[in-house]
Amino acid sequence: MTTAQIELRHVSKTYEGVEEPAVKDLSLSVEPGEILVLVGPSGCGKSTTLRLINRMIEPSEGTIVYEGEDVTTVDPNKLRRRIGYVIQQVGLFPHRTIAENIATVPELLKWPKAKVAERIDELLELVGMDPEVYRDRYPSELSGGQAQRVGVARALGADPDVLLMDEPFGAIDPITRDRLQNEFLRLQSTLRKTIVFVTHDIDEAVKMGDRIAILREGSQIAQLDKPEVILAEPADEFVENFLGSGAILKSLTLKRVRDIDLDPLVVLRDPVHRGQALTALAESGSGYAVLVDRDNRPVCWINERSLNSSSELAKAGREISVQLQPEDTLQDALSAMLQSSSGHAVVVDGTGRYQGCCTIESLAHFVVGMGNGGTSLETTGRSA
Amino acid sequence: MDGLTSWWDFVSNRGDQVLTTVLETLTYVVTVTVAAGAVAITLGVVTRHRPFARDLSLAIASVFLTIPSLALFTIFIPLVGLGFAPSFIALFLYAILPILRNTTTGLAAVEPSVLESARGMGLTPTQVLLKVQLPLAWPVILAGVRVSALLTVGISAIATLVAGGGVGDFIKSGLARLPLPNSLESIWTGVILSLALALTIDIVLRGLGRLTARQPTRTV
Numbered sequence: 001m002t003t004a005q006i007e008l009r010h011v012s013k014t015y016e017g018v019e020e021p022a023v024k025d026l027s028l029s030v031e032p033g034e035i036l037v038l039v040g041p042s043g044c045g046k047s048t049t050l051r052l053i054n055r056m057i058e059p060s061e062g063t064i065v066y067e068g069e070d071v072t073t074v075d076p077n078k079l080r081r082r083i084g085y086v087i088q089q090v091g092l093f094p095h096r097t098i099a100e101n102i103a104t105v106p107e108l109l110k111w112p113k114a115k116v117a118e119r120i121d122e123l124l125e126l127v128g129m130d131p132e133v134y135r136d137r138y139p140s141e142l143s144g145g146q147a148q149r150v151g152v153a154r155a156l157g158a159d160p161d162v163l164l165m166d167e168p169f170g171a172i173d174p175i176t177r178d179r180l181q182n183e184f185l186r187l188q189s190t191l192r193k194t195i196v197f198v199t200h201d202i203d204e205a206v207k208m209g210d211r212i213a214i215l216r217e218g219s220q221i222a223q224l225d226k227p228e229v230i231l232a233e234p235a236d237e238f239v240e241n242f243l244g245s246g247a248i249l250k251s252l253t254l255k256r257v258r259d260i261d262l263d264p265l266v267v268l269r270d271p272v273h274r275g276q277a278l279t280a281l282a283e284s285g286s287g288y289a290v291l292v293d294r295d296n297r298p299v300c301w302i303n304e305r306s307l308n309s310s311s312e313l314a315k316a317g318r319e320i321s322v323q324l325q326p327e328d329t330l331q332d333a334l335s336a337m338l339q340s341s342s343g344h345a346v347v348v349d350g351t352g353r354y355q356g357c358c359t360i361e362s363l364a365h366f367v368v369g370m371g372n373g374g375t376s377l378e379t380t381g382r383s384a
Numbered sequence: 385m386d387g388l389t390s391w392w393d394f395v396s397n398r399g400d401q402v403l404t405t406v407l408e409t410l411t412y413v414v415t416v417t418v419a420a421g422a423v424a425i426t427l428g429v430v431t432r433h434r435p436f437a438r439d440l441s442l443a444i445a446s447v448f449l450t451i452p453s454l455a456l457f458t459i460f461i462p463l464v465g466l467g468f469a470p471s472f473i474a475l476f477l478y479a480i481l482p483i484l485r486n487t488t489t490g491l492a493a494v495e496p497s498v499l500e501s502a503r504g505m506g507l508t509p510t511q512v513l514l515k516v517q518l519p520l521a522w523p524v525i526l527a528g529v530r531v532s533a534l535l536t537v538g539i540s541a542i543a544t545l546v547a548g549g550g551v552g553d554f555i556k557s558g559l560a561r562l563p564l565p566n567s568l569e570s571i572w573t574g575v576i577l578s579l580a581l582a583l584t585i586d587i588v589l590r591g592l593g594r595l596t597a598r599q600p601t602r603t604v
């Protein structure tokens with residue numbers, strides 16, 4: 001077992017003039033390179049817990065250990081320079097340019113000027129903003145999404161190992177939020193930072209978390225586990241209620257198309273022998289076959305009617321509106337199936353070659369398997 | 385037209401006195417604004433996290449401004465004698481409120497999220513003050529400084545009554561000699577010099593504000 005990056009040991013926090021502690025005897029460890037999501041109802045103490053980690057507030061009791069070192073009594077300002085911090089309102093400095101904002105911590109650490117300038121451009125590119133365009137702008141000249149990107153870049157300024165994020169995408173419209181989440185996950189897959197991520201949105205928690213801590217009043221851990229385990233086996237009624245009714249649908253965002261058994265269906269290639277095709281279709285019972293071209297790329301759906309039509313087969317078939325790739329989530333697969341004229345969703349590999357189909361049966365089979373705590377992950381061969 | 389030529393004659397015959405009194409008034413403006421600025425900004429900064437102390441100092445500074453100017457100029461004479469000193473003290477007390485009020489307003493207007501992120505990145509309280517709070521409050525503070533400077537130009541005309549000099553000398557001597565020749569010209573000279581000084585100082589301080597303001601003026 002590796003040493004935890006951050007460890008809270010029996011930490012409590014009671015605010016002045018408040019009877020009940022906001023955080024009550026919390027012990028928690030965060031492993032290197034993971035995204036640990038703290039999620040729970042409003043006022044349960046998520047932000048308080050996060051701010052205890054970088055000592056924005058001092059614990060009333062307990063110890064905070066950072067890379068094996070007790071940091072409960074070190075200079076909090078020095079500690080914070082080693083920990084990135086992103087908040088919902090971003091809090092960019094309005095009187096400083098984007099570049100100057102990003103340079104904040106490197107300058108505090110007295111990095112040489114050239115290195116700081118290089119780092120600014122590197123970070124802007126990392127968060128998908130052209131340094132030439134944005135370097136000298138002021139925060140008031142950014143959209144909400146851009147400001148949040150700069151907030152992340154600024155937090156990464158001096159390349160800290162740890163990022164603390166308090167509802168970073170909370171104030172952003174759903175579409176932009178979705179994009180920022182995806183971008184951030186892509187970033188994290190290369191950065192491998194240790195991240196503590198606070199949200200009150202269970203969907204966001206499931207999407208972002210390697211592990212999720214579901215908290216109740218007083219920052220008490222109701223359940224801490226991988227998202228798929230929490231969704232499949234909620235520890236108690238509180239967790240179940242917090243997950244809401246859509247737990248199974250949520251779990252679909254966790255699994256990829258490549259994780260389930262694809263149905264090969266009946267595959268037809270030009271020239272199609274009508275009689276054989278009709279028999280194969282009747283035998284398969286799915287009602288649809290996939291016509292592929294010479295390179296094994298799907299062309300259209302073929303059913304009995306298109307086989308009986310007098311026109312050319314490629315024209316008589318029904319259009320394939322959406323194609324899935326193995327990396328798409330099962331939620332994507334579900335919506336593709338709902339849109340598809342055949343009720344199935346075609347899956348192709350990166351070069352567009354036919355892999356098989358997602359069917360409601362294959363999805364249902366998978367969901368049932370998940371409920372039993374296990375899934376079969378072997379994939380069957382391709383077309384017959 | 386007649387009045388204008390006789391006024392011009394009056395002024396051009398007294399070039400030396402004009403220069404002396406203008407310099408005297410300018411001395412009040414500069415010393416008073418600098419002293420009041422230093423005291424008021426420090427007070428605003430020190431009390432920024434202490435609401436009680438802040439409100440108390442604002443209340444005291446407001447009281448000064450309600451004392452009639454003639455009284456405030458004279459009550460210090462027993463202590464410091466006539467001339468520059470009592471005038472300076474009175475003007476100084478008047479000049480505190482605008483700067484103090486704008487300092488506290490400006491500091492309080494800094495977004496909490498900006499302070500949170502500044503602290504979260506490891507800026508010490510002093511760095512937060514110098515790099516974040518004061519720069520952000522600066523335009524508001526400077527507006528207060530400008531008001532104090534203009535206030536000083538206007539009220540310093542009273543200094544002449546406690547032998548403190550300044551362009552008010554022209555007004556006083558004109559009033560004393562009414563309706564003798566040149567008395568009106570003298571009053572006009574005092575008024576016009578006072579206005580010209582106020583205008584110049586206003587322009588200079590606005591320019592200074594523009595030079596030192598770094599953030600774009602448009603709001604978020």
Ligand SMILES: Nc1ncnc2c1ncn2[C@@H]1O[C@H](COP(=O)(O)OP(=O)(O)OP(=O)(O)O)[C@@H](O)[C@H]1O
Pocket residue numbers: 015016018022041042043044045046047048049200
């Ligand atoms: N500075 C403070 N002084 C007193 N009580 C506070 C303070 N900050 C938070 N609290 C209280 O502590 C509890 C936990 O607050 P906290 O901000 O950690 O909740 P949260 O889980 O982040 O909630 P939300 O989802 O609404 O952000 C709440 O009951 C809150 O009222």
Ligand SMILES: [Mg+2]
Pocket residue numbers: 046047048
């Ligand atoms: Mg919170």
